[in-house]
Amino acid sequence: MKNKILFIAFVLLTIAGCKEQNNVGLTGPQATSLVKTEEAFPGQRGPELTGYYNGAPVKYMRINGKNVFQGDIILNNLDDPNSLHTSSTGRASYFYKWFQGIVYYTIDPGLPNQTRVTDAINHWQTFTNIRFVARTTEADYVTFVDDPNGCSSNVGLQGGQQFINININCTTGNVIHEIGHTIGLWHEQSRMDRDDYITINLGNVTSGYEFNFDTYQAQGGDGFDLYGSNGLDFGSIMMYGPYDFSSNGLPTITKKDGSLYTVQRTALSNDDIAGVNYMYSKSNLARITCGINGGIMGIGKAQSTLRGNGIFSYNTANGIWTQIYGTAVYIALDQNKIPLVIDNAGNIFQLTTSGIVSSQFPGTATSIAAGSFICITGTVPDASGNYAIYQYNGSSWTSIGRSGVRVAVSGAGQIWVVNAAGSVVKKSGSTWTAVSGVTAKDIAIGGDGTVFMLGTTPDANGNYTLYRNTAALGTQLIPSGSCVSVAVTPQGEPYIVTSNGNSYHGxxxxxxxxTSYSWTQVNTIQ
Structure with a gap:
């Protein structure tokens, strides 16, 4: 599919695809180069304007009171340019999917031929992880509604009620396309690397519509190709046709060799399906953390957005993982059990327990630890591959005078540091001392001061030897606990994640x- 995934703002993620795709599910005459691309107001135009949408610059047309982008995308709530540098700008790097892949919906009673909607919903549910549930009292939902003009929708979850607008001439395939926008897919030809596969003939584009052919990078968004191996997906249901927005009957898009291609509105392509299922996958864990006063959270293995992987909270009472809003690549819990996360760009956020950004810390980081205070590792490595380590003073970061790749902080204010060579040191009061008996790549500390560390040599499965350190016993090898991530409860009990994403409680x-532990597997994410 190689579509861009857009969660509320213009930060986009590319999904895997190949050059020509088979399509599955529906059949019919819509798979033709004459398929008309969706438009909110066919044949109508308005003034070309430039604004900001969740912090990113965007060009659009104002038509009949709506902000229209790329033909069929409606932009709600454009930003006040004077507010772009407030804390809300930081929140633009969190692009929320439909929670747990569930889209709550209603169908307006006045919409004719509602089987177009139900067939499109059935198609999505048959081939993807997306589930549609008739709305009762849910706050966030989409309404399928009749529109006298054309086909259009928002992109991604907007919050509250949003609409998929369906003209009488919109087909089931058009509805499948608009649902794709609603769950977060961008038009295929917006890929940053699209010029490797297609030529945009701007001289043939109707004047004023040139911005419809911008890449997401040109629109001010950032992104990357998640797999990036097989190229643009000409068979994606999200792809523009070769004659779209033509001013003179000549193609606006061709392949690099000058040839044309067939656009389809029959069904999701194989890579549309694979991409959406990856985007909304239910993964096992990549990393786990415990707070010194309780709480357990983890980061999933499957990448959810440009900014990182899904965040999950574990309920020890019922053994259930629940996905919260937001994404991250690194996570810690502070002494109040509040999640602190780092995204792919190194930005540092404090979340609510439901995952909504409550504040952004200054600066950037590669890892974060929380005990009686918060420490981070910076983002600029020295010649040895170590990063400066900083302690948060309530408003800014102060160097602790040490560098490393991982840091842990106890409830009593003890700091442990692992450096790139695997050496471990700890600070008690003002004194730094070396920790003997282990070389480590990662470290975690519990509320009782028990420390667990991962060794530096992986086994055949990619797991690392587990070590424990206590004040009374020093460093001991834990023979049965190899893993890729470890966290420690307030009682000094380890939770580990293995290379296959399974997690265990010791x-x-x-x-x-x-050094003998009884390991119980924790339920996988559902």
Whole structure:
């Protein structure tokens, strides 16, 4: 599919695809180069304007009171340019999917031929992880409504009620396309690398519509190709046709060799399906964390957006993982069990327990730790591959005078640092001391001061040896706990994640001073 995934703002993610795709599901005459691309107001135009949408610059037309972008996309709530540098700008890097892949919907009773909607919904549910549930009292939902002009929709979850507008001439395939926008897909030809596969003939584009052919990069968004191996997906249901917005009957888009291609509005392509399923996948974990006063959260293995992977909260009472809003590549829990996260760009945020951004910290980081205070590793490595380490003073970051790749902070204010060579040091009061008996790549500390570390040599499965350090016993090898991520509860019990994404809870077995643990697998994410 190689579509751009847009979550509320113009930061986009490319999904895997190949040059020509088979399509599945529906059949019919819509798979033709004469298929008309969706437009909100066919044949109508308005003034070309420039504004900001969730912090990103965007060109659009104002037609009949609506902000129209790329023909069939309606932009709600354009930003006040005077507010772009407030804390809300930081929130633009969190692009929320439909929560847990569930789209709540209503169908306006006045919409004719409603089987177009139900057939399109059935198509999405048959081939993807997206689920549609008739809305009762849910706050966020989409309404399918009759429109006298054309086909259009918003892109991604907007919050509150949003609409998919369906003209009488819109087909089931057009509705499938508009649903694609609603769940977060962008037009295929907006890819940043599209010029490797197609030529945009701006001389043939109707005057005033040239911005419809911009890449997301040209529109001020950022993104990348998640897989980036097989090129643009000409078979995507999100792809423009070769004659769209032509002023003279000549093609506006051709392949690099000058040939044309067939656009279709029959069904999702194979890579449309693969991409959406990856985007809304239910993954196992990549990383886990515990707060010094409780709480367990993790980051999923499957990338959810440009800014990182899904965030999940674990309920120890019922053994259920629940996905919260937001995405991250690194996570910690502060002493109040509040998540602190880092995104792919290194931005640092404090979230609410439901995952909504509540504040943004200054600066950028590669990792974060929280105990009685918060520490981060910076983003500029020295010649040895270590990063400066900083402590948060309530408004800014202060260097602690050490560098490393990982840091942990205890409830008593003890700082542990792992450097790029695997050496471990700890600070108690004002004194730094070396920790013997281990070289480590990662570290975690519990509320009782128990420290767990990962060794530096992976086994055949990609897991690392687990070590424990306590004040009374020093460093001990835990023979049965190899993993890729470890967290420690307030009681000093480890939670680990293995290379295949499974997670386990370790409970001391027998002798308190021994190294034997009883491991219970934690439920996978559902």
């Amino acid at each position: 409970v001391k077995a027998g002798n308190p001073s021994g």
